[in-house]
Amino acid sequence: MKTKLAVLLVFLLVASGGFAQALKPLKGISILLDPGHGGADPGAVGPTGLKESVVNLRVARYLRELLQADGAEVEMTRDKDIFLSLGERVAMAAKLSPDLFVSIHHNASLRPIEANRSEIYYNAIDRGISQKIGNSMMYELAKWGFGEESIIVPAGFFVLRNNPAPSVLTEGAYISIPKIEQELKTGKSLTDQAQALRRAIRETFKEGVLRVKFIISEEPVKIDTPFFNLIFSANRAVDKVIARIMPERMSGFGFDRLPSVGNTYRLYNTEPLASGNYEIQLTFTGSDGSVSARTMLRLQVNLPFANSAVTPVAPFIPEGYKGRFPVRVSLRDDMNRLNGRSVPIALSFGESSVTTGETSETGESTFYLDLNGQEKDPLQVKLIVEGETISKCILRIQPTTKRYVLGKIIDPVGKGISGTKVQYGAGNRTNTGPEGFFYLEYPMIYGNMKLEVTPPLGYEKSDYWIRTRGEPVVLPTIKVKPVSERLLGKRIAIMAPLSFDNLIRRLVKPLMVAGAEIVRLNFPEHQNRPEYQSVLEANLAKDLDLLLSFKREISGAIEVRHYHRGGRGKLLADALKFSLASEQPPINVKALAGSDYEISHTGVTSVVISFPEQMPPDYPEKLVAHLAQVLKTGF
Numbered sequence: 001m002k003t004k005l006a007v008l009l010v011f012l013l014v015a016s017g018g019f020a021q022a023l024k025p026l027k028g029i030s031i032l033l034d035p036g037h038g039g040a041d042p043g044a045v046g047p048t049g050l051k052e053s054v055v056n057l058r059v060a061r062y063l064r065e066l067l068q069a070d071g072a073e074v075e076m077t078r079d080k081d082i083f084l085s086l087g088e089r090v091a092m093a094a095k096l097s098p099d100l101f102v103s104i105h106h107n108a109s110l111r112p113i114e115a116n117r118s119e120i121y122y123n124a125i126d127r128g129i130s131q132k133i134g135n136s137m138m139y140e141l142a143k144w145g146f147g148e149e150s151i152i153v154p155a156g157f158f159v160l161r162n163n164p165a166p167s168v169l170t171e172g173a174y175i176s177i178p179k180i181e182q183e184l185k186t187g188k189s190l191t192d193q194a195q196a197l198r199r200a201i202r203e204t205f206k207e208g209v210l211r212v213k214f215i216i217s218e219e220p221v222k223i224d225t226p227f228f229n230l231i232f233s234a235n236r237a238v239d240k241v242i243a244r245i246m247p248e249r250m251s252g253f254g255f256d257r258l259p260s261v262g263n264t265y266r267l268y269n270t271e272p273l274a275s276g277n278y279e280i281q282l283t284f285t286g287s288d289g290s291v292s293a294r295t296m297l298r299l300q301v302n303l304p305f306a307n308s309a310v311t312p313v314a315p316f317i318p319e320g321y322k323g324r325f326p327v328r329v330s331l332r333d334d335m336n337r338l339n340g341r342s343v344p345i346a347l348s349f350g351e352s353s354v355t356t357g358e359t360s361e362t363g364e365s366t367f368y369l370d371l372n373g374q375e376k377d378p379l380q381v382k383l384i385v386e387g388e389t390i391s392k393c394i395l396r397i398q399p400t401t402k403r404y405v406l407g408k409i410i411d412p413v414g415k416g417i418s419g420t421k422v423q424y425g426a427g428n429r430t431n432t433g434p435e436g437f438f439y440l441e442y443p444m445i446y447g448n449m450k451l452e453v454t455p456p457l458g459y460e461k462s463d464y465w466i467r468t469r470g471e472p473v474v475l476p477t478i479k480v481k482p483v484s485e486r487l488l489g490k491r492i493a494i495m496a497p498l499s500f501d502n503l504i505r506r507l508v509k510p511l512m513v514a515g516a517e518i519v520r521l522n523f524p525e526h527q528n529r530p531e532y533q534s535v536l537e538a539n540l541a542k543d544l545d546l547l548l549s550f551k552r553e554i555s556g557a558i559e560v561r562h563y564h565r566g567g568r569g570k571l572l573a574d575a576l577k578f579s580l581a582s583e584q585p586p587i588n589v590k591a592l593a594g595s596d597y598e599i600s601h602t603g604v605t606s607v608v609i610s611f612p613e614q615m616p617p618d619y620p621e622k623l624v625a626h627l628a629q630v631l632k633t634g635f
């Protein structure tokens, strides 16, 4: 009786095609497990000394066993207690290109927290598998007893942001809670966690992986029209495509199925693209609910140069002028859009003179004509691309009744600064154009003349003396000094509740005068944990140098908190503490390691400044003044 039933059951499974699937539900799926920390880096440490790195590895090993039993191919970034950089971990993902990357961590908080919870971070730029598996993991972990309050957050941590594979990072539990630390020492808690993660992975891949292949002969795909048609085939029917183009453009996409060739489709864009190099990021969903990994495709658009131009930086050339004369070249298409890639060009002028070079990727560049002083009025300059003249300009050559300054304003590294005001005497004034060039006329006198130079924010005003000797054109290159080498061009993110607005305005002004760019992070106070939004924005923002976070807490002292392993955050905190101690009477602040969310969850140097409810009313202002000074002079 028993045998018969078993046979029948097997038959039913085979008949539905699900037999192998049921025994090995993850067959054909490759997974890279990444136990966080290790070696010299223990990660978080529990109250009695249990290392996060050890717990992470044990969970990963259990999980590997379970996934292998399900038929998955599993690799681990480390299977020993060794140190691996984040870069090495990501490099392994790039090499193996798995269907999934799971980084396993455990959390800690310096402040006592009541309830344990698990936190799942998924790759913020992948709303496909990464998001799907994140949701599934949060659900399963809660079901397996890892805290009711578990959360899922799109994140930009290094191992996620730089990961080509669908990726998640799990913080299974709080190792800093004494009771949880004890549980993590026993096998049960670890196997339960591994079971929960396995369930989530099974659930996500239960329809298998949708695999998509573009039929292209080269990458980047090169086109000479503003629209593309890309053919792709899939291992199952495709229902939905999410496409995004970088650099970000107004773009719409569509796709349709090619008749009578299986699962083959055409992807096209609906808004015209300008010339340039693009990356298209794609995620596909199958009609059976399966999801693809993120696919990237490089595209190069080469449109004809219809509205291109060559323009002199000065209105005319004084007769007999010998030397290099700058002209601007801008390459545009028939919709007047700048060309977004570098192109070799030639400029012909005079009898047989030619200047050659390559334009920059912005579509606009400066080139120099080497003039010998014999050029006649008018001088025709031709812009030539691939042997074809695409633009002409006339340069007038005028008899010299005046003298001219054809100068350039540059920063300490030699980059031209546009928008600088240059003034001579009472009436002669101009602004520098692109790449810092300016043109001023002055009467035919010999001697010294003083230029007053007023650069844009971030640079100091200065005077520049020119000694003239009767030459038709003087060509000074004037270097201006930044207000603060440390702050010029730096991007500083600020996160704070609205009640800090007045204070932050006081901070922002001196920083902007010193040439820093301020990014005010969104802090949605009506939400439960507004810092999640701020941190997400900080992680997605490009090239941040520093994150400053302001908050109000009940504690008795002003605290300046930094990352526990030191680094630049600690230097800043210590410098600020030292600076404030010089006030009369001294202002005492505590500089210490913090476990604030923004400190542990961003890739940028983050410093938290926390004010107590009660303190002398002039303290915040003084603190901000010292902070600006410390940032300017370096730390």
Ligand SMILES: [Zn+2]
Pocket (backbone or CB within 6 Å): 036, 037, 043, 044, 052, 105, 106
């Ligand atoms: Zn960790």
